[in-house]
Amino acid sequence: MNITFALATAHRILTQLRHDRRTVAMMVLVPSLLMILLRYVFNTEQAFSAAAPALLAVFPFAIMFIVTSITTLRERTTATLERLMTMPIGKFDLLAGYAIAFGVVAVLQVAVATAISLTWLGLEIDGSVLLLVLIAMLDALLGTALGLFVSAFARTEFQAVQFMPLIVMPQILLCGLFAPRESMTPVLEWLSNVMPLSYAVETLESVTRSNELDGTFARDLVIVAGSGLLALILGAATLRRRTP
Amino acid sequence: MVVENLRVRRGTRMVLHDLSFEVPRGSVTGLLGPSGCGKTTLMRSVVGVQIVESGTVTVLGHPAGSAPLRDKIGYATQSPSVYADLTVNEALRYFASILRAPAGDVARVVAEVGLGTHADHVVGQLSGGQLTRASLAVALLGKPELLVLDEPTVGLDPVLREDLWALFHRLADRGVTLLVSSHVMDEAARCQRLLLMREGRILADDTPDALRTSTGADDLEQAFLSLVRRQETLA
Numbered sequence: 001m002n003i004t005f006a007l008a009t010a011h012r013i014l015t016q017l018r019h020d021r022r023t024v025a026m027m028v029l030v031p032s033l034l035m036i037l038l039r040y041v042f043n044t045e046q047a048f049s050a051a052a053p054a055l056l057a058v059f060p061f062a063i064m065f066i067v068t069s070i071t072t073l074r075e076r077t078t079a080t081l082e083r084l085m086t087m088p089i090g091k092f093d094l095l096a097g098y099a100i101a102f103g104v105v106a107v108l109q110v111a112v113a114t115a116i117s118l119t120w121l122g123l124e125i126d127g128s129v130l131l132l133v134l135i136a137m138l139d140a141l142l143g144t145a146l147g148l149f150v151s152a153f154a155r156t157e158f159q160a161v162q163f164m165p166l167i168v169m170p171q172i173l174l175c176g177l178f179a180p181r182e183s184m185t186p187v188l189e190w191l192s193n194v195m196p197l198s199y200a201v202e203t204l205e206s207v208t209r210s211n212e213l214d215g216t217f218a219r220d221l222v223i224v225a226g227s228g229l230l231a232l233i234l235g236a237a238t239l240r241r242r243t244p
Numbered sequence: 245m246v247v248e249n250l251r252v253r254r255g256t257r258m259v260l261h262d263l264s265f266e267v268p269r270g271s272v273t274g275l276l277g278p279s280g281c282g283k284t285t286l287m288r289s290v291v292g293v294q295i296v297e298s299g300t301v302t303v304l305g306h307p308a309g310s311a312p313l314r315d316k317i318g319y320a321t322q323s324p325s326v327y328a329d330l331t332v333n334e335a336l337r338y339f340a341s342i343l344r345a346p347a348g349d350v351a352r353v354v355a356e357v358g359l360g361t362h363a364d365h366v367v368g369q370l371s372g373g374q375l376t377r378a379s380l381a382v383a384l385l386g387k388p389e390l391l392v393l394d395e396p397t398v399g400l401d402p403v404l405r406e407d408l409w410a411l412f413h414r415l416a417d418r419g420v421t422l423l424v425s426s427h428v429m430d431e432a433a434r435c436q437r438l439l440l441m442r443e444g445r446i447l448a449d450d451t452p453d454a455l456r457t458s459t460g461a462d463d464l465e466q467a468f469l470s471l472v473r474r475q476e477t478l479a
Binding site: 004005012019022078085152237241243 | 329
């Protein structure tokens, strides 16, 4: 991997975003607005505090997934990808550039949503705030990596948008947010066990509930990071220098 | 550049049938033929992004698409391939960093394609001709030894076309090899060699003068037509 190429690509993507202020504003603010909405839907700080950690994982995950899959698809369908594939940049350099650029955006997104939840919305956590932000960021990166991967299977932007209900919604339904994972029927529990978002939500919940972190926490963290890396590697494998 | 027995299939359709030809270094070779005849597929094979069924393409002594060629080939796709949401300068700076081109290169290529007054404009807001030139500018970055340009002069005004062809010849004089496609015959006369294509086959591979002499035609349009007729009577 060539870090210069990856950084140049990240810089280019962030410059593209800078020209599109409305998208930037939405990416940074929408998760926070949804947290605010959720707080008043629950109408008590206790109920909000119970659900909020999981949603700090879910919102950035879903938004980064969709933004990344569309942006990457655009690169694939315009001839810019073909042109880059005739140049010295490696496939993994390109995807790493995407991950770095959207990682930066994810940091902003999560930092704002967490700050608002902790100060204004009355979210109470017993563990480390820093760890909470770190996990939520890792989660946004997981969304980015999955978005990069699935963009390979979409021919049009309509298809890319449809991957969001297909890939993201089941993970949200099965991650333990709506029903405890242990109480699901064996098939659903098994499905839940192979979905990376379940582990992301589990780590966030353990950070908010206690400041003692056990082996499960470490294992979950490794699973989330590992799934992100795996999706990135699979995404690189779907990029081809030669096409039909 | 040497192409030997190149066959390319796209889906069920055979696009290139057993092509063989050579392009000498430091020349401007025109690739002419009606649209849909396989020009773009051939060019994609030369830059190494096309899956080929059989045959070989050797460029500057290396197999097409191999790693040593990646900073020696400038390629301009038919549809302009520059990021629409960046300014001309920003887009060129990105490609320059990927090609490890020196810092002054962006200003040089902007001047070469005559986009100086539009360097800070967003690519998506350029006119068609300006967009084509921005895409061409990317191909000129660095020190390409082979330029593969797919219809680089479409939609440009005559003065600009004249300037670009002068630039192509200056580059060829410096030893750069150029393969330029077009579907307008009046551009053919500006090339040193011509490859005339039709339906995935090469009809002729010669100099413009030799083509006119061998077919007895006054202009290259007529020469092309008489070659097509000759091929059809043979078939």
